[in-house]
Amino acid sequence: MTSIREYHERTKHSVSSVRSNRHVLEWDIQPVPFKIYTTLDPIPLPRDFGGVQLSALQAVAATAPREPRRAQPDVRTLARLLHFSAGVTRKKTYPGGQTMYFRAAACTGALYHIDLYLVCGDLPDLPAGVYHFGPHDFALRRLRAGDYRGVLVDATAAESSVAAAPATVICTSTFWRNAWKYQARAYRHCFWDSGTILANLLAVAAADGVPARVVLGFVDGMVNALLGLDTEREVSLALVPLGDQPGHPIGTPPPQPPLALATAPLSTREVDYPLIRAAHAASAFSSPADVRAWRAAAIAPRAPAAPAAVALHPLADPPGRALDDVILHRGSSRRFSRRPISFGQLSTALHDASRGVPADFLSQPSASLADCYLIVNAVDGLGAGAYAFDRERGALELLKAGDFRREAGFLDLGQALAADAAVNFYLLTDLDRVFARLGDRGYRAAQLESAIVGGKLYLAAYALGLGATGLTFFDDDVTQFFSPHAAGKGVMFLVAAGVPARSM
């Protein structure tokens, strides 16, 4: 059996792995970027769901909902949450006639392999059920009628936010929709692309006053069976309980016959990547007792270290651009000018994006598995160089001074974006610590948390009037670049931010 560490090693990019990879994109089997149930009637979601008034920066920084708390989301709130996290927000038709439907959150290759499902009790305007969210027609489809939340309570060993939630969103990935281009590395993208969605979802929930939390500890088979997934191809990744009604016990779920619902084929042929399935199986839980033990090992906050460091200076009066406006108008930068950003902008982005993630694998949001390293190319008020972010002290530790544009432009697989960006944020994790404490399942947590922080950095950059893009990377070269400080750490996520240039 493949261990998750083996998966990580085998899917690292290096100069030689990229050079020797003979993979070519087979355009005739490009998968459809939507899961379409062919026999279920759509239940249209309201499109008059309103905006999200809180400033994007405040929403990104929030680790709990602002008052007033919305204990039970209604359908308009759910429509807002779904739209601003996984909805279609832009459409672009190319000269060949192909139309691309871009989504609220960035996604590797714009392949959109993440689907969202909803499991809820009776809501004021939605009967209890298990639903799939279809971004293509902005509608829910009911897979099961009845209150099945008890299945999630059992699957999570009665995780407290799941047990009190009127509704829970579940992220899944259909591997082929991403593996078509990225092969086995697509398993990492399951978490990267869920992470950007969840960064949006958590921000919108915080702005709307809806309690929300990321739950990664669940018995995989129970959740997958509830959604009727063909687990060779699609699996559940994360649960996000929404709302909080602790005084309303959840009853025993109705019988759960297997589902065999027809869906439109993604392509005429699919290619299987067994390494993905093996990695997922290696990090699966088979009993609530496993889940309980895992949650008991949740990571605690770290004591601040005390190296010589430059304190962050967030802007005293940051831009108040509303979250919905930021999400609707964002788009990954395709080119950066080499113009600088200010140290205030960098500080604000880093400060707000790293306030913490409410998650079951962290004992509190101030704990984290993600260590942020930076290559600063052009920041007024901060020397160019490589830095480590000391999250606990809100300060940057200079690792080496100098112009590292050339190195940055190599580390992202030779793309000009990281060389031209004002700053690159690399999220690394101490994999030995993760495995020692959280076992193989910890890999999912480390990837997802870094991606959520990356998604928050993305949003914060746009909120500050800057551009941003996720980037892929040469794994070991990044670690080596930041070593000895980063020695032994694995690279989870990379975001570049700067002043966008007009595309050529």
Ligand SMILES: Cc1cc2nc3c(=O)[nH]c(=O)nc-3n(C[C@H](O)[C@H](O)[C@H](O)COP(=O)(O)O)c2cc1C
């Ligand atoms: C984790 C991650 C990695 C990405 N890697 C790259 C990359 O290496 N090169 C690139 O040009 N774009 C990259 N992108 C940007 C995607 O191509 C972009 O998000 C997608 O085309 C959707 O467009 P949008 O973000 O403008 O909505 C990445 C995005 C994410 C979320």
